[in-house]
Amino acid sequence: MIDASDYSSLEGGLVRMLDRLQAEGTATKDRDADQLLRDDPNAVLLGLLYDQRVLAETAFTGPLKLKQRLGHLDMRRIAEMDRDAFAAVFTESPAVHRFTNKMVDLTQDVARRLADDYGGDAAQIWAEGGAADVQRRVRALPGFGPMKAKKLAFCLYYFGHRDLSG
Template sequence: MVATRTEVQEVQPISSHKNNYDLNFMRQKIFAYEKTIKDDFNIFKGDLLEREACSFVTSNMNAFLFGLISDSSVKAEIAWSLPYRLKERLHHFDLNKIANMDIDELTGIIKEKPALHRYPLNIAKYLKAAAELLISKYESNASNIWANGASAAEIVSRLEEFKGISHKKAALGSLLLVRDLGIDIKDKENINIAYDIHIRRICLRAGFCSQDTIEDVTMAGKRLLPEFPGRLTSSFWAIGRDICRPTNPLCSECPLDDVCEHNLSLGEDIHA
């Protein structure tokens, strides 16, 4: 796969790497792998979601926000199906009605078998609070969070105002908006690689960073692809889940094998 001029822009070398591999070569390896996985690990474009649930969260931005909030402690397909399943059970998706619901009632609906989430009470609190904030600050429309040319930093900051959205999830949300929903965010250099367990393990083992902190992993992403660090998220996540596993990693199958320090003793004990 031939990288574009933007993709091969020169950046500061990763000084910790003992062989000081050329970053352009490393990126081309990553982009080539990205092309092979296509949409296999894309929650919206792959086969993880049923058509109706996928259509709902990609066409209704309030549902998208609810899905992002729910994306914690459960499989992604469960989290992102929750808005559609909730609408089915409520027989509506009216923010005013959701904001005025009793927490116990909303919890019971989420908890009803099959449960829509592993932690129904917490999610009920988060979604009710989200509905209230959307009504009071964003005219009942989550699209206003990123409207009018908002920067990536502004979007992340606004998403973090919602209960249940950490900095990690806010960064993921901004990435999904650009990559999958076609939202034009001009400062893509401020959309960071996700601080995910699989990605953290790769960065430590490969020598991209020396410490498991959000600052170190974020800076590793910026050094690897300064113009759009978040683009690395899908490839690194897929490598970490299926190849660079906590134990018995399949190094010979890894696209980063040639540029990896193979610090395999690191990363086994990383938890979310």
């Protein structure tokens, strides 16, 4: 059973972000990025996707960079973009992620899955079922393994999307 309010079983950058959120009211140190994470389920999922081999704060501000550059986080439109055109947006300085080629491809792959299977809305992944169901669906996405699936419950809870506890 998961208690999404207790992240003591986690380590790393997400813990630092959640500690800061509790103490200072901002997880990423960027209030606009934090607001996007609260407002847009796709931003939470992309932030978690980007949370590898970069600071967690950098990962979770990535969706805001994309939205500012594209004017949206519409997964259908991202999925349909020409790869080179999307890569050009993704790699504008500062790049959304330091591993640009890999993350460009993963972002578009995830966007395609969201568009095809969930109507372009990441919230549909966690709309129904318990924690195990949600983790199974998330793990089926490109770039999401068991640790990211576990972290999702805490991201959803702290950014106000869903409590998967009990």
